[in-house]
Every structure is written in C-alpha cells, then in structure tokens.
Amino acid sequence: MRPFSYDRAAGAPGDAGTTWLAGGTTLLDLMKLDVMRPERLADINGLGLAEVRLDAQGLHLGALARMAEVAGNAEVQRHFPVVAQSLALAASQQLRNMASLGGNVLQRTRCPYFRDPSHAACNKRNPGSGCGAMDGANRLQAVLGTSDACIAAYPGDFAQALVALDAEVTLRGAAGERRMRFADLHVQPGTTPERETTLRPGELITGFTVPAGPWAARSLYLKVRDRESYAFALASAAVALDLDGKVVREARIALGGVATVPWRAAEAEADLRGKVLDEASATRAAEAAFAAARTHGENAFKPELGRRTLVRALLLAKRMEA
Amino acid sequence: MTAPAESGGLERRFLLGGGAMLPLLAGTATAQPTPATPAHEGRSMEMTLQVNGQAHRLALDSRTTLLDALREHMGLTGSKKGCDQGQCGACTVLLDGRPVLACLTLAAGVGTRPVITIEGLHGRDGGLHPMQQAFLDQDAFQCGYCTPGQIISAVACVRQGHAGSAEEIREFMSGNLCRCAAYPQIVAAVQQAAPLVEQG
Known part of the structure; x- marks a missing residue:
C-alpha cells in the first residue's frame, strides 16, 4: 500500500482529494493491489447513518448500516424480501459484517484486468490503454451495457434490488444534500469507463429510500x-x-x-x-x-x-x- | 493463552513489500526508493487496541492492518495471513463480538472496540474452548492453517444462533476456505460444540 493520511471524518463535506472509508472491504483490497491510490482517507464510521426503518412511505436505510444487519432484519425480510436476499446472498458473513450499504453499491468491478496493474491495458484503470478483457479472460464479464472500451461487469447484488424497486439515494456534498433516483447513480462505460457514477467530487452517500409498493412483498x-x-x-x-x-x-x-x-x-x-x-x-x-x-x-x-x-x-x- | 512476545517477529518476512518499511525498521534501513512504491513512510499513529482483554499501546504506520498489528506488533500469530485480500477467512477475528476479516481492517479504525483472536479463546477451566476441543475430537483439520479462523467463525456461528442445521452452518462459514477440504468434519465439530457454547 502507498502511504496515506488517516482521519476520522467529523461530518463536513469532503473535497476532491478525500476518499471515504466505511467498511473498507473494497477500498483496502484495491489499495493493496495498487489499483486505488488515495492520499487522504476520511473514516466515516463515526457518523451514524445506520438507520433501518420501515414506515408507510417505504424502507429507509442509512448508508452505514452493515449488509449483515439489513440482511438479518425480520421486517426487511418480510416486506422487502428482494432487499434482504440480495444482501444475504452476497459475500461472506465476515464481509457482510464489515461492509456498509453505501460502500456496497460502489463496489468496483472484479474484472481481472482492472484488478491487476501488471496488465497494461485497462481503460477503466488507465484511460486510453485498451481493454484486455475484450479478447481475453472474459468469462465473468458483461454482455449488456458494454462498449468498445469496456465490458467489465458490475459485481454487486443489492444494487439490483434498489434499481428494480425504484429506490432513491440521498447524497451529501459541498452544495448540501440532494436526492436522486438510484438508477441514475451508475453510468454505463461508453467511451469513459473510468467514470462509474454521477457522484460529485467529495460527495457522500448518506442513505437509500425504497418506496413501498404492491410488488415489494412478492x-x-x-x-x-x-x-x-x-x-x-x-x-x-x-x-x-x-x-x-x-x-x-x-x-x-x-x-x-x-x-x-x-x-x-x-x-x-x-x-x-x-x-x-x-x-x-x-x-x-x-x-x-x-x-x-x-x-x-x-x-x-x-x-x-x-x-x-x-x-x-x-x-x-x-x-x-x- | 498468550503467545510469547517475539522480538524476531518483524524479521521473518516483509509483508508490506517494496519500500513500505515497518516503522521499527525505518531507522536502520537504507532508503531505497523504487518506482513502484515511494520509500517514505505513511503517517505514524498512536493507538491503544483492546485485544483479548488486554490494552496494547502501539505506534503504527497508518497502513497497518489489524492482522499485521496482531501478528507483527503484538506477537499474536494465531490469526493467519492466507490471501491478505479478504478471500480466504484465515485472518478472521471477533470485533465487537462479530467475525470480521483482520486483513481488510485498518488498525487505526478499530478504536476501543474489543478484539478477540484465537489466543483469547479458552474454556471455563482455562483449558481448551469447547469449540477447540470439538475440532480436535472431530478431526476437523489437516494442515491446520485455516483452523484459527474457522474456530473464530464457528464460535460466532453458534453464539449468533446460526448452527441450527448443517446447511445453516455451511452458509455462515462459507467465508472460511479449507484447502484440505475438511468441511464435513468442521460442520460436525460445530454441531458437537453448539450445546456447550452460550448463545447471545
């Protein structure tokens, strides 16, 4: 790992040089692999943001709620089974205990060319360098939403539940708080596969709202x-x-x-x-x-x-x- | 119960690789910058970790994982470094009572939360924990490398009420790989120990 500074975030918005640390299960892994090279880590685990609450509007989930906690919540299992199951079927018990919901939706691809910097070609990791997966080891890579620049598959599970149920995501940044459709968070690779989301620099995911609907229980x-x-x-x-x-x-x-x-x-x-x-x-x-x-x-x-x-x-x- | 403090522990291998020296060695090492890794240190941080009921005051590079803090700075080498990428479960410890991967946990982020490693498990009489005894009785390991992580996960599996069936045990324990494939014996060990381990 390259050197970095570590601080506990006090709640102030970050700037472009800040990398948020929640569960760390993606970030530390990719830092060890030298794929991610943050200079400043701001640990947000002290910020709370861990609510798991159902009301008439739907399901409210804090970004720092842990995957295991939401997966094991009896009310979520009963009223939003797809949400609980998508979390329970992901990763391992240890990782679910660590990983936050906000971090989970931002999990990076498992494409082997992205994860290994000894491969020169990866447009996502090194824009303009080419794509090793296109004609290489691509058994796990995507068949929908691909481009000539990138076929890396999105690896998560929970995000599919959020997209299907028309969830909203809440974000906090320098300009204050905003909400948007969760479906607008991720962007297809197109010609810029290095850009994966519509998050603004320093912006933090604070939570998700999954609307109630007649389809949620089935x-x-x-x-x-x-x-x-x-x-x-x-x-x-x-x-x-x-x-x-x-x-x-x-x-x-x-x-x-x-x-x-x-x-x-x-x-x-x-x-x-x-x-x-x-x-x-x-x-x-x-x-x-x-x-x-x-x-x-x-x-x-x-x-x-x-x-x-x-x-x-x-x-x-x-x-x-x- | 407690592993002997190993003054030679730091010399066994350089797990961080390249120029990423551990703080204690920095004074004696000749700086040799490499293109891949800057030779300068990450920020040194003072912290007190609560491990197996004891407070450990440490000054660690910000990059130090909980696993390296345990193994290289406290002499607690029971937790194993298998993959160092969160894939094998050999480094599993209890953090605040829940199984987590020490290799993907920054020591600086642990704070005051209690850590329990394999060295911190024991039975009522100070001897083996019932889960350790069950692993022996059921022949639940061959090479033994994954065993500390397996036993920590197994204790959590029972305490958190997930040992109701073999299927449930396998699912809870699926993050602990055993390349000797002692899985059937591991499940049997968890089932043997389950009535003897308190839930909650």
Whole structure:
C-alpha cells in the first residue's frame, strides 16, 4: 500500500482529494493491489447513518448500516424480501459484517484486468490503454451495457434490488444534500469507463429510500454462481411482481452478473404487463431482456443463463404467498 | 493463552513489500526508493487496541492492518495471513463480538472496540474452548492453517444462533476456505460444540 493520511471524518463535506472509508472491504483490497491510490482517507464510521426503518412511505436505510444487519432484519425480510436476499446472498458473513450499504453499491468491478496493474491495458484503470478483457479472460464479464472500451461487469447484488424497486439515494456534498433516483447513480462505460457514477467530487452517500409498493412483498433475488455460496453472480435477477390473479399488473426486474451497471430490464417489464404469467410469457420477456446482448467469447453462455435465471425467478415469485 | 512476545517477529518476512518499511525498521534501513512504491513512510499513529482483554499501546504506520498489528506488533500469530485480500477467512477475528476479516481492517479504525483472536479463546477451566476441543475430537483439520479462523467463525456461528442445521452452518462459514477440504468434519465439530457454547 502507498502511504496515506488517516482521519476520522467529523461530518463536513469532503473535497476532491478525500476518499471515504466505511467498511473498507473494497477500498483496502484495491489499495493493496495498487489499483486505488488515495492520499487522504476520511473514516466515516463515526457518523451514524445506520438507520433501518420501515414506515408507510417505504424502507429507509442509512448508508452505514452493515449488509449483515439489513440482511438479518425480520421486517426487511418480510416486506422487502428482494432487499434482504440480495444482501444475504452476497459475500461472506465476515464481509457482510464489515461492509456498509453505501460502500456496497460502489463496489468496483472484479474484472481481472482492472484488478491487476501488471496488465497494461485497462481503460477503466488507465484511460486510453485498451481493454484486455475484450479478447481475453472474459468469462465473468458483461454482455449488456458494454462498449468498445469496456465490458467489465458490475459485481454487486443489492444494487439490483434498489434499481428494480425504484429506490432513491440521498447524497451529501459541498452544495448540501440532494436526492436522486438510484438508477441514475451508475453510468454505463461508453467511451469513459473510468467514470462509474454521477457522484460529485467529495460527495457522500448518506442513505437509500425504497418506496413501498404492491410488488415489494412478492419479490425475490435469485443468484446463480459457480458455487453455492460466497461467489459473485454469473447471472442474477431481482424480481418484484404485482399480480391480479395470474395476470401481471406490474413487474419490476433488474439483472446482475450480466451487465456493466445494475441493469433495469425495462423491455421485459413492458412485455409482461397485462399478460398471464406462465413459462411462455416469462420466456418471451427474458428474450426481450437479452435482445441487445453482445458476447465476447468466454462469456457467450451468459445470455442463455441470464434468460433462464430470469424465467425461474419470475415463476418462483409468482408462487410466493404475498 | 498468550503467545510469547517475539522480538524476531518483524524479521521473518516483509509483508508490506517494496519500500513500505515497518516503522521499527525505518531507522536502520537504507532508503531505497523504487518506482513502484515511494520509500517514505505513511503517517505514524498512536493507538491503544483492546485485544483479548488486554490494552496494547502501539505506534503504527497508518497502513497497518489489524492482522499485521496482531501478528507483527503484538506477537499474536494465531490469526493467519492466507490471501491478505479478504478471500480466504484465515485472518478472521471477533470485533465487537462479530467475525470480521483482520486483513481488510485498518488498525487505526478499530478504536476501543474489543478484539478477540484465537489466543483469547479458552474454556471455563482455562483449558481448551469447547469449540477447540470439538475440532480436535472431530478431526476437523489437516494442515491446520485455516483452523484459527474457522474456530473464530464457528464460535460466532453458534453464539449468533446460526448452527441450527448443517446447511445453516455451511452458509455462515462459507467465508472460511479449507484447502484440505475438511468441511464435513468442521460442520460436525460445530454441531458437537453448539450445546456447550452460550448463545447471545
């Protein structure tokens, strides 16, 4: 690790040179790998921001609530199962005890070319240097939202639940507090894969609000991995359904493991609206979700795995008692 | 209970690599800047860590992880450095009663929260903790490298009420890798010790 200064943040907004330290599970890992090189760490763990609260408006989550705490909250499990499951199925118990929600949504990609500076080419780590993954080891990389510059997959799970349920994120910066749609936080790589979010310099995520809705209780997170626990998603689906009998009033769908950002599958949602939900309609929706997929060799299995994951998630959600 | 203080502990290996010298060596080392890592020190910080019921006053480079503080500065080498990247679980310790990865925890951020390592576990009579005894009884290790982390996680698994079934134990413990693959015996050990370890 390169030298850095360490201070406890007192709540004042940071500036462009400040790197916030919460759980540290991504940051310290990438600092050891020399991928991230902050000069000033501001430890925000003393700021509170740990609320987990349900009310008529929905679910309010502080950015410093730990993944394990929210995953294990009985009210969240009951009223927002997709939120609890996306957290419980991520990482390991130790990491969930450490990692904050705010840090989790900012987790960096696991693309091996990004994580290893001995690879010269990585447009995300070193803009303009090329992409090693495009024709390289890309089994885990994205098929949706990619560009000619970058195919690095977004690795998280919780963000898919937030995107599917139209959550808002609250931010604090030099200009005060602002709220925005969580779906507007992450940006696709395009020609600038080094820019991953719309956060302003020094801005801090303070919390999330997940609105209540008739679909929230009939929701789930299905994650398909190389091993049964403690692995990143090869494909995942966050699904929430509002059903009128067998007919879909509203479907909310986000996909993980297959895209460069937490991916809202709007085409699949539109496809299902007003239809009887069965294997045939779910399959058509899944085809719509992956219609724009682009594969790069080793990850050619992902569209099919992603479609099957989504079909299974939809049919499991249909069977839920909600 | 307590490992002997090892004055030679710092000489065994340079875990930070390159020019990132540990503070105690800085005075004797010749500065040799390398292109990859600046030779100057991170900021030295004074702190008091509460480990296994004892206060340890230390002056550490800001970069020092809790794992390096334990192993290199307190002589507590029970917690193991497997991957040093938060992937293997060999460095698992209890922080405020919860299992965390010491390799991804900055010592400077620990504050006054109590740390329990494998050296801090013991039974009522001062002998082995029931979980340690169960690992012996069930043959729950081969090379033993992952065992301190496994036992710390196993104690937390029972205390926090996640030892209700083999499946639940496996899920709670999935962050502790065992390359000897003693997993079935580890689950059996947790089940043996569970009735003897207090929950809560």
